[in-house]
Amino acid sequence: MLIGTILRNKGNAVTTVTPDATVRELLAKLAEHNIGAVVVSGDGATITGIVSERDVVRRLNDRGAGILDQPVSSIMTVEVHTVGPGDNVEELRRTMTTHRFRHMPVVESGRLVGIVSIGDVVKSAIEELETEKASLVDYLHR
Numbered sequence: 001m002l003i004g005t006i007l008r009n010k011g012n013a014v015t016t017v018t019p020d021a022t023v024r025e026l027l028a029k030l031a032e033h034n035i036g037a038v039v040v041s042g043d044g045a046t047i048t049g050i051v052s053e054r055d056v057v058r059r060l061n062d063r064g065a066g067i068l069d070q071p072v073s074s075i076m077t078v079e080v081h082t083v084g085p086g087d088n089v090e091e092l093r094r095t096m097t098t099h100r101f102r103h104m105p106v107v108e109s110g111r112l113v114g115i116v117s118i119g120d121v122v123k124s125a126i127e128e129l130e131t132e133k134a135s136l137v138d139y140l141h142r
Helices: 003-010 023-033 053-063 065-069 089-099 118-140
Strands: 037-040 049-052 103-108 111-117
Touching: 003 089, 003 111, 003 118, 023 037, 023 053, 023 065, 037 111, 049 053, 049 103, 053 065, 089 103, 089 118, 111 118
Parallel strands: none
Antiparallel strands: 037 049, 103 111
16 A cells, blocks of 8 residues: 555645744644644745654653743754655555654655654554455455
8 A cells, every 4th residue: 555545545634833833832733633743844845844742742851841932943853754655555664663753744746745643554554454354255255
């Protein structure tokens, strides 16, 4: 299965936040959209970084509540791994497991076109297994 298939099923909406938004504003977006990470982008198309709930919790622990009024750029991850719509979900699953990523932006022709979470990847694996099971059951009952 390809990443593009996941995006077709879930949609390609991506919540972004600007690098100068405060961490407090970031938290409001995470809560509003019930998500665990956002892409940091000044224009909604290019990726400056990514920031997750984990980043916030770790920085709160390290630096204290003062980070809430600091810019997102002060806590974001700047080395962002991305995938393309034509990439294979199996490879993404390995990458996410190996590097302990929970979210990967999807980029096509240098532009942000979606985001895939570990939940999306697990859901796709379950769907593949269910399809395979149905095929095997059908084959056995012929």
